[in-house]
Amino acid sequence: MNNVTAVNDLVIRFANVNGTGSASANDLFAKSLFRMGLPVSPKNIFPSNIQGLPTWYEVRVNDKGYLGRRLNVDMMVSVNPQSMEKDIKDVRAGGYFVYDNTKPLAQSWFRDDVTFIGLPLTRLCLENYADPRQQQLFKNIIYVGALSALLDIEFDVITDIIKEKFASKEKLIPPNILALELGRDFAKANYTCPSTLRVERRDMIGDKVLIDGNSATALGAVYAGATVAAWYPITPSTSCVDAFGAYCKQYREDGESGKNNYAIVQAEDELAAIGMVVGAMWNGARAFTATSGPGISLMSEFLGLAYYAEVPVVLFNIQRTGPSTGMPTRTQQSDVMACAYASHGDTKHVLLFPSTPKECFDMAAESFDLAEQLQTPVIMLSDLDLGMNDWVSEPFEWDDQREYKRGKVLSAEQLDDLTERWGRYNDTDGDGIPWRTLPGTHPTKGSYFTRGASRDEYAVYTEDSAAYKRNVDRLALKWETAKTLVVEAEFTPAASNTRVGLMYFGTTENAAIEAADRLTADDVLVDLCRIRSFPFTAAVEEFVSEHDLVFVAEQNRDAQMRTLLINELEVPPQQLAAVLNYDGMPITAGNICEQVHEYFATNEKSAAG
Amino acid sequence: MTFIKSTFRHPELPTNELGFTRQYYEGVLSTLCAGCGHDSISAAIVMAAFEANIEPHKVAKLSGIGCSSKTPAYFLVNSHGFNTVHGRMPSVATGANMANRDLQYIGISGDGDTASIGMGQFVHATRRNLNILYIVENNGCYGLTKGQDSATADRGSHSKKGAPSPYEGIDLCALALQLGATFVARSFSGDKHQLIPLIKAALKHKGFAFIDVISPCVTFNNNAGSTKGYEHVRDHLAATNTIDFVPERKELTTDYAEGSTQKVTLHDGSVMALHKVDENYDVSNKSAVTMSLLDYSERGEILTGLLYHDEESQDLHESLGTTDTPLNTLQEADLCPGNDVLEALNKSLR
Numbered sequence: 001m002n003n004v005t006a007v008n009d010l011v012i013r014f015a016n017v018n019g020t021g022s023a024s025a026n027d028l029f030a031k032s033l034f035r036m037g038l039p040v041s042p043k044n045i046f047p048s049n050i051q052g053l054p055t056w057y058e059v060r061v062n063d064k065g066y067l068g069r070r071l072n073v074d075m076m077v078s079v080n081p082q083s084m085e086k087d088i089k090d091v092r093a094g095g096y097f098v099y100d101n102t103k104p105l106a107q108s109w110f111r112d113d114v115t116f117i118g119l120p121l122t123r124l125c126l127e128n129y130a131d132p133r134q135q136q137l138f139k140n141i142i143y144v145g146a147l148s149a150l151l152d153i154e155f156d157v158i159t160d161i162i163k164e165k166f167a168s169k170e171k172l173i174p175p176n177i178l179a180l181e182l183g184r185d186f187a188k189a190n191y192t193c194p195s196t197l198r199v200e201r202r203d204m205i206g207d208k209v210l211i212d213g214n215s216a217t218a219l220g221a222v223y224a225g226a227t228v229a230a231w232y233p234i235t236p237s238t239s240c241v242d243a244f245g246a247y248c249k250q251y252r253e254d255g256e257s258g259k260n261n262y263a264i265v266q267a268e269d270e271l272a273a274i275g276m277v278v279g280a281m282w283n284g285a286r287a288f289t290a291t292s293g294p295g296i297s298l299m300s301e302f303l304g305l306a307y308y309a310e311v312p313v314v315l316f317n318i319q320r321t322g323p324s325t326g327m328p329t330r331t332q333q334s335d336v337m338a339c340a341y342a343s344h345g346d347t348k349h350v351l352l353f354p355s356t357p358k359e360c361f362d363m364a365a366e367s368f369d370l371a372e373q374l375q376t377p378v379i380m381l382s383d384l385d386l387g388m389n390d391w392v393s394e395p396f397e398w399d400d401q402r403e404y405k406r407g408k409v410l411s412a413e414q415l416d417d418l419t420e421r422w423g424r425y426n427d428t429d430g431d432g433i434p435w436r437t438l439p440g441t442h443p444t445k446g447s448y449f450t451r452g453a454s455r456d457e458y459a460v461y462t463e464d465s466a467a468y469k470r471n472v473d474r475l476a477l478k479w480e481t482a483k484t485l486v487v488e489a490e491f492t493p494a495a496s497n498t499r500v501g502l503m504y505f506g507t508t509e510n511a512a513i514e515a516a517d518r519l520t521a522d523d524v525l526v527d528l529c530r531i532r533s534f535p536f537t538a539a540v541e542e543f544v545s546e547h548d549l550v551f552v553a554e555q556n557r558d559a560q561m562r563t564l565l566i567n568e569l570e571v572p573p574q575q576l577a578a579v580l581n582y583d584g585m586p587i588t589a590g591n592i593c594e595q596v597h598e599y600f601a602t603n604e605k606s607a608a609g
Numbered sequence: 610m611t612f613i614k615s616t617f618r619h620p621e622l623p624t625n626e627l628g629f630t631r632q633y634y635e636g637v638l639s640t641l642c643a644g645c646g647h648d649s650i651s652a653a654i655v656m657a658a659f660e661a662n663i664e665p666h667k668v669a670k671l672s673g674i675g676c677s678s679k680t681p682a683y684f685l686v687n688s689h690g691f692n693t694v695h696g697r698m699p700s701v702a703t704g705a706n707m708a709n710r711d712l713q714y715i716g717i718s719g720d721g722d723t724a725s726i727g728m729g730q731f732v733h734a735t736r737r738n739l740n741i742l743y744i745v746e747n748n749g750c751y752g753l754t755k756g757q758d759s760a761t762a763d764r765g766s767h768s769k770k771g772a773p774s775p776y777e778g779i780d781l782c783a784l785a786l787q788l789g790a791t792f793v794a795r796s797f798s799g800d801k802h803q804l805i806p807l808i809k810a811a812l813k814h815k816g817f818a819f820i821d822v823i824s825p826c827v828t829f830n831n832n833a834g835s836t837k838g839y840e841h842v843r844d845h846l847a848a849t850n851t852i853d854f855v856p857e858r859k860e861l862t863t864d865y866a867e868g869s870t871q872k873v874t875l876h877d878g879s880v881m882a883l884h885k886v887d888e889n890y891d892v893s894n895k896s897a898v899t900m901s902l903l904d905y906s907e908r909g910e911i912l913t914g915l916l917y918h919d920e921e922s923q924d925l926h927e928s929l930g931t932t933d934t935p936l937n938t939l940q941e942a943d944l945c946p947g948n949d950v951l952e953a954l955n956k957s958l959r
Binding site for chain 2: 211228283285
């Protein structure tokens with residue numbers, strides 16, 4: 001048999017049962033590769049269920065630094081009899097199938113083009129551990145031990161992680177190391193080690209960190225000074241608020257009193273969650289909520305109010321596969337339109353699109369500055385893939401000189417110094433952003449009645465048409481100001497001149513960068529533009545106008561970002577070609593390349609070069 | 610609008626301890642129908658805030674949508690107000706309260722706003738014991754959309770143009786009690802002698818202070834056959850108690866006959882002396898109060914007064930262990946852990 005031969009370019013998939021403790025073993029595996037200086041991109045593929053259903057964990061190792069998903073499983077580690085028949089079929093020809101052979105595998109399942117590596121996981125556990133819970137858990141550690149031999153992972157790296165992890169529960173170290181050794185020794189005694197798939201230490205990690213996007217987002221909120229979080233549980237955003245709570249416990253307890261310098265309220269639904277954020281930010285605290293698609297639908301009425309009443313709001317939308325209940329544990333970028341124009345009437349919202357945990361951190365913090373400067377909702381669109389999986393990321397940094405940008409808020413002194421009548425919705429600076437006041441500021445000055453529509457520049461009730469129109473026109477002017485404040489896009493030109501562009505945002509970045517390299521190899525040169533915010537900046541508009549053809553790669557069916565570009569920049573639709581992936585799994589470079597080539601084949605028009 | 614509110618006031622109007630006249634607590638001219646019960650409630654709030662020496666700018670007034678929810682414009686003009694979304698005032702008030710625990714919050718809602726579209730938010734703000742005075746201006750109908758029955762319309766009651774309501778009416782006091790409200794009262798917009806001291810006491814209560822005020826809709830629900838019209842309400846009122854409100858630091862000087870008076874101490878040390886109509890009524894006995902509400906309701910009588918009070922009330926901030934300093938006053942130095950912490954954190958993630 002011709003086995004796949006590869007060094008540092010592998011996809012390993014683990015087939016587990018959820019609720020059996022496989023997650024920590026899989027994390028151990030990914031972390032050991034990370035510690036060997038190798039770029040890794042682990043992904044959990046899990047059901048909307050707590051215990052008993054199949055769950056997969058896929059790790060891609062790639063020393064070119066490509067972190068997007070890749071098809072073709074080189075090695076499947078299967079400890080779930082439920083999914084085993086299908087798991088065997090999913091291995092690429094020439095790949096490996098590692099399984100628990102305590103019980104024999106059905107003869108009909110064997111494939112000639114796959115190398116089967118049986119490990120007696122259950123037997124080894126029963127022989128070496130007395131506690132039933134340990135007999136279950138250590139199966140997972142044993143296969144990590146076996147993989148260390150099969151893939152040539154440095155054994156010390158793994159044992160060091162175990163020692164660090166259990167530093168405060170030292171008695172757990174020896175049984176874990178025993179499990180690793182059992183796996184390693186069995187593999188070495190019975191199979192060729194390493195196999196044709198292996199890893200080698202590289203120096204590609206530097207000072208990078210391994211963390212999930214939701215934790216990074218929560219950390220950004222802590223650093224930005226968020227004190228109020230209101231939320232309703234929904235996958236995949238829940239871990240963001242959980243992390244906020246954990247970081248607050250660590251960093252936000254008042255030293256003297258032990259009381260909390262934060263308040264987290266689990267609301268009765270998403271409507272209430274965003275209502276609380278509106279109330280808190282109206283009252284001068286930094287507040288946020290985190291949700292996913294269905295929550296956006298429920299929050300839409302309040303988003304309209306906040307837009308119109310000009311109350312800052314920060315919302316983290318960890319997108320999942322929609323619509324309706326969709327596939328709650330699968331990823332997508334399908335709330336672009338729902339967020340951009342959320343609510344009834346004329347509304348538009350500022351959006352931010354992070355691609356990495358570092359950007360989740362930075363943009364989460366930036367969201368608060370933008371929301372308060374612009375006095376409007378800011379929605380950061382992350383997704384399940386970014387939010388719930390670990391990513392190799394640049395480390396976090398915070399400039400200790402940085403000051404929060406709290407926007408135009410009048411103090412009591414400023415109110416006293418005003419020579420003209422203050423109007424809550426009066427644009428005195430010509431940027432569409434009026435000055436606001438907070439409750440409790442001044443005994444006699446600056447109070448006003450906040451409402452949605454029907455008021456004039458001084459927040460006095462009116463149903464006068466001209467006053468309404470003046471106000472919405474000012475909001476449009478504020479939108480122009482927003483274009484100058486939002487995060488600029490990232491541009492990467494091709495090696496030489498081209499009239500073709502490729503645009504993308506969020507987690508599509510990883511596949512897009514890899515695709516661009518492959519397309520270059522195929523003589524299709526593309527300039528790259530990673531959109532990082534909405535409204536689109538002048539530079540994004542220029543990018544589109546400077547290219548005859550722009551591919552827009554995104555993870556939804558209806559090409560929502562493309563629609564937004566066509567609508568906002570008034571681009572002829574033919575100029576923007578959709579590259580789409582919407583099956584709930586992260587987009588791959590192969591998929592992008594295929595669609596680009598297909599476009600050229602169909603359109604018989606080589607705009608390349 | 611053709612009316613202009615007169616600004617003339619008697620030059621020797623009395624002032625309160627803060628030196629403010631009652632006028633200082635007023636709002637803009639009401640646009641509600643002449644004779645609307647809601648205007649009497651606004652007037653009672655003005656009087657209560659004046660008498661209780663409240664600093665208006667230390668109050669935030671919030672409302673949902675509807676006739677009732679317009680009224681925060683008609684009192685305390687020096688307070689910030691927020692006319693939010695239909696049925697969602699409780700969540701906005703919750704967020705506002707989380708941001709600044711030092712302000713006093715007055716939530717104004719209607720029976721449509723609370724008992725129908727906003728039922729979920731009302732329920733949960735109540736059970737969290739949010740520190741707020743929550744008034745429902747209850748007229749049993751939707752005024753602003755021209756008189757449809759609301760969920761508090763009693764079974765068999767009918768509005769001006771409607772048929773008798775076939776559905777059970779929701780008793781918001783009974784509900785609030787069951788949900789853990791720590792101050793529950795009912796009153797009538799036409800009885801300011803009862804309503805004003807109740808509002809004063811509610812403003813001093815720390816926790817969810819709920820007052821259901823029957824407030825007739827003169828235009829759509831003040832007809833014969835309605836159980837929320839002036840005539841019917843006056844004829845069927847049954848007060849549990851009349852109230853003397855004794856502010857903090859003032860001595861309770863009046864002697865009350867043994868057994869007929871119950872003293873209720875509020876959070877700041879103020880005392881309410883309840884002159885009981887029914888000697889057996891005990892405002893601290895939740896299960897007995899629940900039974901009384903049912904008994905009176907079955908007899909077609911409207912039980913008013915302070916119905917329930919929990920002296921041990923712990924508000925949401927206490928449940929969450931929030932710092933005493935208002936969260937909206939904390940600065941970067943209190944909130945941002947700084948780059949050194951990040952570097953240590955980065956290290957732990959390698």
